[in-house]
Amino acid sequence: MKKILLFIMALYFVGCGTNSRQMVIENTQQLQVRTYQTKEYDYPKKIVAKAGVSALQDLGFVIDKADLQTGTVTATKLSKGATMRITLVVREKGDKKSTIRANAQYGSNMQVPTLVEDPEIYHSFFQVLDKAIFFEKENI
Numbered sequence: 001m002k003k004i005l006l007f008i009m010a011l012y013f014v015g016c017g018t019n020s021r022q023m024v025i026e027n028t029q030q031l032q033v034r035t036y037q038t039k040e041y042d043y044p045k046k047i048v049a050k051a052g053v054s055a056l057q058d059l060g061f062v063i064d065k066a067d068l069q070t071g072t073v074t075a076t077k078l079s080k081g082a083t084m085r086i087t088l089v090v091r092e093k094g095d096k097k098s099t100i101r102a103n104a105q106y107g108s109n110m111q112v113p114t115l116v117e118d119p120e121i122y123h124s125f126f127q128v129l130d131k132a133i134f135f136e137k138e139n140i
Contacts, residue, residue: 036119038101039126043133045071045092048100051132052088058128061086071098082108084116086125100129 041048049068056063061075061084071090076083086104093099102125105113116122 033115033117034101036122037103038099039129040093040097040099041133042097043137044096045090045098047136048098048133049073049088049090051129051136052090052100054136055125055129055132056086056088058132059125082106085113102126 046068049066049071052073053063053066056073056075059077060079061077064074064076064085066073071088071092073088073090074085075088076085084104084106086102088100088102090098090100102122104116104121104125106116107113
């Protein structure tokens with residue numbers, strides 16, 4: 001009986017093992033996605049966060065939550081029966097520098113969202129954000 005139990009446990013642990021090569025590939029892909037999700041600006045966190053709210057509204061998103069103190073913004077957009085949710089996190093880097101990361105997910109049922117990995121989507125968002133930052137710093 002002990003041998004059977006040990007055999008079953010051995011199979012369980014072998015089946016749960018992770019291929020280290022696969023982990024490296026997944027980590028590399030995650031880092032690559034993060035590089036185009038993130039952008040640095042030479043402006044304080046509050047300006048970048050306020051501009052982030054404006055940029056999302058310009059793109060047709062509805063702001064769900066915005067906390068300019070912590071630099072987090074969550075927004076949702078409904079389009080053609082699908083939902084896109086985006087979260088912005090703004091972090092201060094020194095006195096007048098900030099880093100913003102946009103994380104977008106989509107799906108018809110947001111209980112099982114899919115990460116947006118298309119660099120063009122993030123590039124388009126950052127173009128709108130660049131303009132919103134200009135308007136925010138100029139108080140337009």
